[in-house]
Amino acid sequence: MLRLHGLASVLTLLLVAGPALAADTSSDTPAAATPDLASIRTQIKAEDYKAAIAALQPLADSGSKDPDVYNLLGYSLRKSGDRKTAQTFYEKALAIDPTHKGTLEYQGELFIENGDLPKAQQNLAALVKLCPGGCEEREDLEKALAHAAKPK
Template sequence: MKQSFLGRNALYGLLGAIAVLTVVPVATIIPAYAVDDIEGTDAPDLTAVQAKIAAKDYKGALADLRDLAQDNQQADVYNLLGFTLRKTGDFTTALTYYNKALELKPDHKAAREYLGELYVETGDLAKAGEQLASLQKLCPAGCEELSDLQKAIDTKVTQ
């Protein structure tokens, strides 16, 4: 009788531990980050910026990103700064921020795609091709960034 009592308590303890371990991560609220290669938990929350970008409020996103860049040397912040600047037509400054993102994280796929798209938009297909080659190495089985840049290059070539 004593053994089954201990066995039952051990079983209840184990089930309780499993319940806690499966519920706690679900109950924890995690802020949304940029989809672009977030590496750690020290990355800033880019949810509001991404919403502005999705709404094509590039000037609003740019203001937020510049504030974030003052406190965060983070590849996603610089990549999105480059993206918003490119969308507002400031290609020179966008290039600077894409390069900064790639200095911090050379395998940042989104920065490679967006830098390639900047080269497509400015007519430098050779440099766009270099970014495409980098993405082919980063994504040997293919990825969204690779296919998006390939599509941008193909569209430009057929124009």
């Protein structure tokens, strides 16, 4: 009986704690295919996009099957000013996982930066379907679209 209670406590803790997913994380990616991107995320958070690109490029060149690699590379390139190449990597991420919320958000932001609000709205529509109750990616893209639609 005590063993069962302990197991139930552990399972409850796991369900409550759950994994914290960043905007670039796909929960559908098999763990074996997921490289450790923690140090790269730290570089991105510090806005050291050059270092992040240098770390991500070999992973992309090796044919990674992790959409986060391509999403983070696209994000870093976009933030560095290379929008055209960023789009290529967002497309690769979505080819692996068409429902990758982080990529849909970041690609939508790229569309906004390029003045293509209809495409950004398509990405938002996909996020609305994926997150009917709301999610960070959807909210961020909604805010970016609202800001872009304001008269200047």
